[in-house]
Amino acid sequence: MQNDMQESVQEKNIKEKLTQAGKSIDTDWAVEKGKSFLSAAKEVGKDILYALRNPVSRSVALAEEDSKEASVRIIGFKAVLLTVIVLILVNMFNSKTQGYLEIPYFSTFLLMLILTAGADYLEMLLLKITTGIVNGKSAKNAIYSVISGRDVFDLAIMLITFILFKLSESIWMYVGGALIFLDLYMEFAAYRAVVEMSEDKKVYVFFITKIITVAIVVFLTLLIGKDIVNDIMYFMY
Incomplete structure (x- = not known):
């Protein structure tokens, strides 16, 4: 019984770690894509201003x-x-x-x-x-x-x-x-x-x-x- 409870707790911990890791990956991906978008937007902005002048x-x-x-x-x-x-x-x-x-x-x-x-x-x-x-x-x-x-x-x-x-x-x-x-x-x-x-x-x-x-x-x-x-x-x- 005790072994079953320990295994259940371990499985729960593993699932929580996997969920946290997934969220971390999603957050990192979103941050990376956000930085890429801002960088591209800045480049476009510079191109537009230069083209107008x-x-x-x-x-x-x-x-x-x-x-x-x-x-x-x-x-x-x-x-x-x-x-x-x-x-x-x-x-x-x-x-x-x-x-x-x-x-x-x-x-x-x-x-x-x-x-x-x-x-x-x-x-x-x-x-x-x-x-x-x-x-x-x-x-x-x-x-x-x-x-x-x-x-x-x-x-x-x-x-x-x-x-x-x-x-x-x-x-x-x-x-x-x-x-x-x-x-x-x-x-x-x-x-x-x-x-x-x-x-x-x-x-x-x-x-x-x-x-x-x-x-x-x-x-x-x-x-x-x-x-x-x-x-x-x-x-x-």
Whole structure:
């Protein structure tokens, strides 16, 4: 009897130690991942600030290094940030309609992937293809720097437009529309700086690529997000 009790106590102690060890491992893993996330966030923050101050020279520097790590971080950061914000808004919308209308989360998530990272990588691919067709030359990862530089301005424009919308509903559309031209000009300036070919060809390559990218993204958006837009419009009006 006593031996059975001792064995039971030992088993209990072993289970408690294993449970504590598991919690310790989980805590260590969470702390490690938290530190990694904060480190990555700091790097993204530095990249964004530098890109806002030096949009073209940053693209040139990254093209010369033939590095894509900083650019991929920013492209990913924009995609994750906007997707999370939109999913939160969708959740608020679904709660407000109380089941009368409900926007599907998966379709919204898929749509945001297309509008963010999908559109970025599509434009990157098309720029590489069209540049190669006309015998343009650039570093292997140069176009990454062009797209990520534009993403930085995209985020800045969205922030400025949102603040203006809260302050004055009469001017935010005009300011936001004007800033879009800055966004396009910055991207084209970066593209010109990192690609070697005729300046005349650069104009047409960039313009054609933009048109094709927008056409494909709009088509996919209408294909996947048509019901989402219709539900929102129906609820509003």
